[in-house]
Amino acid sequence: MGRRKRGQDIHGWVLLDKPYDMTSTEAVGKVRRLFDAKKAGHAGTLDPLATGLLPIALGEATKTVPLAQEGDKTYRFTVRWGESTDTLDAEGDVTARSDIRPDRAAIETALPRFVGDIEQVPPKFSAIKIDGERAYDLARDGIVVELEPRPVRIERLEIVGMPTADETVFEMDCGKGTYVRSLARDLAFELGTEGHISELRRTRVGGFTESAAISLDELADLAHKGRAFEGLAPVETALDDIPALAVTEDEAAQIRQGRAIVLLPRIAQELRALRRPRDISGKDGSRMAVAMCGEMAVALGEAQAGKFQPSRVFNHNA
Numbered sequence: 001m002g003r004r005k006r007g008q009d010i011h012g013w014v015l016l017d018k019p020y021d022m023t024s025t026e027a028v029g030k031v032r033r034l035f036d037a038k039k040a041g042h043a044g045t046l047d048p049l050a051t052g053l054l055p056i057a058l059g060e061a062t063k064t065v066p067l068a069q070e071g072d073k074t075y076r077f078t079v080r081w082g083e084s085t086d087t088l089d090a091e092g093d094v095t096a097r098s099d100i101r102p103d104r105a106a107i108e109t110a111l112p113r114f115v116g117d118i119e120q121v122p123p124k125f126s127a128i129k130i131d132g133e134r135a136y137d138l139a140r141d142g143i144v145v146e147l148e149p150r151p152v153r154i155e156r157l158e159i160v161g162m163p164t165a166d167e168t169v170f171e172m173d174c175g176k177g178t179y180v181r182s183l184a185r186d187l188a189f190e191l192g193t194e195g196h197i198s199e200l201r202r203t204r205v206g207g208f209t210e211s212a213a214i215s216l217d218e219l220a221d222l223a224h225k226g227r228a229f230e231g232l233a234p235v236e237t238a239l240d241d242i243p244a245l246a247v248t249e250d251e252a253a254q255i256r257q258g259r260a261i262v263l264l265p266r267i268a269q270e271l272r273a274l275r276r277p278r279d280i281s282g283k284d285g286s287r288m289a290v291a292m293c294g295e296m297a298v299a300l301g302e303a304q305a306g307k308f309q310p311s312r313v314f315n316h317n318a
Helices: 024-035 059-070 104-114 135-140 180-190 216-224 235-239 249-256 265-273
Strands: 012-018 040-042 051-058 073-081 083-085 094-097 116-120 150-164 167-174 195-205 244-246 287-293 296-304 307-313
Touching (some): 012 024, 012 059, 012 216, 012 235, 024 040, 024 216, 040 059, 051 059, 059 235, 059 296, 073 180, 104 150, 104 180, 180 195, 235 287, 235 296, 249 296, 249 307, 287 307
Parallel strands (some): 051 195, 244 287
Antiparallel strands (some): 012 051, 040 051, 073 195, 287 296, 296 307
């Protein structure tokens, strides 16, 4: 007797509003159980003390996770001045104190130095691997490690509130790999004081926004009523900013077999001319596109030399 498959074939995105004090892995597990889904993943880790948008992919949507992760993010966060911590957030132990509280003018003068392409040293309490070990595991064991600066890009950084002299609220648009905690550390240093993140919320991941997010409690309530699918967005949701190539049923059948299809000269020319917010050009001059048969994504692939070659085929019936 064969082994019974675990879970169901559920495909789509859950735009979860992750609660405070929960790891991203725990959140994925809870969503997966609510849907009894066979396969799940997420598009970008959120710290346990952070809240906000955590896109969770189920089934065939996991094939689009790398694309979602490449998208820019928006964060709203609060820096508490006067204390630095070893984790750079409110969870850690205080490592230094300062009586200096920067005013709005001083902060706004410093902000332009952190916008654009900059170098940033990741927090020692991060998931970066060092010789096969996570940096946070080494830090918890008291092992001192030197993390190398990494290039990141910050598109926008501005003050949105100063509720007290001890706190400043910011909003930031940034690229992949940017650490908000590192930014707080470096900004405090630039201002001649100490500081750490006291609140952090992610409000956007690529084309996903918090306005479409659903809480775990809301999702659990829908699941209890047998309506969990109302909280599920289509696989195609993550592909909105990728050039779409309309294909016929016959072409879709070829693509699902991993075979390339020939593009009409006009279509090939249009794909070459397309530009996207993030670079998807291959080194060989190819352009990424998504083959669509009606409203359903058939495959991601590359358009080159008048052909579309599939690289990730979607099997919505798997």
